[in-house]
Amino acid sequence: EAQVTQNPRYLITVTGKKLTVTCSQNMNHEYMSWYRQDPGLGLRQIYYSMNVEVTDKGDVPEGYKVSRKEKRNFPLILESPSPNQTSLYFCASSYPGQGRRELFFGEGSRLTVL
């Protein structure tokens, strides 16, 4: 089954404790991206990656890091989480290019930073 898998789905942590949210896709997609969703703000793009070893900042990259060492994985790293990073996070993947650009989303990771 084609899917994007995120882990963990729920996490409560404390300020400053480094954490990683993993994302893996089995569709051989070249494009992967991370979003955060906050009430009233919709989804905002954090980082995206066009292919292995190629990453770019989205609209709200501050406080986050990403890496793309393998095509299927695109982890989101919070080096020193703060309460304003409490949010619902989504990973998504897609084929790049103009012909087919719909995003396939994971089920989300709800993060609370105390």
Place this chain on the structure above:
Amino acid sequence: SQQGEEDPQALSIQEGENATMNCSYKTSINNLQWYRQNSGRGLVHLILIRSNEREKHSGRLRVTLDTSKKSSSLLITASRAADTASYFCATADNFNKFYFGSGTKLNVKP
């Protein structure tokens, strides 16, 4: 910001009625897409319309795009209770960035 805005923010209708949601965006686009999100779940792609298209249909969905007004609309005909969800428009630029609106929350009453 290129972020789109949906209108209305919330919409409540009876089953069988049509639901229309609008989206406006700010800069030039490559394509515009509509997504659906059931409460707290991942978004699911509904339909994509390219910048050189004006209208597109998929089942009970009809999407229009007016690039001169930088706006799009999503029409769901003969709505069902199962259509209850939030709907988002998203635009993609030529630099592979996606921009989402804040969504329309649709409630279809049985």
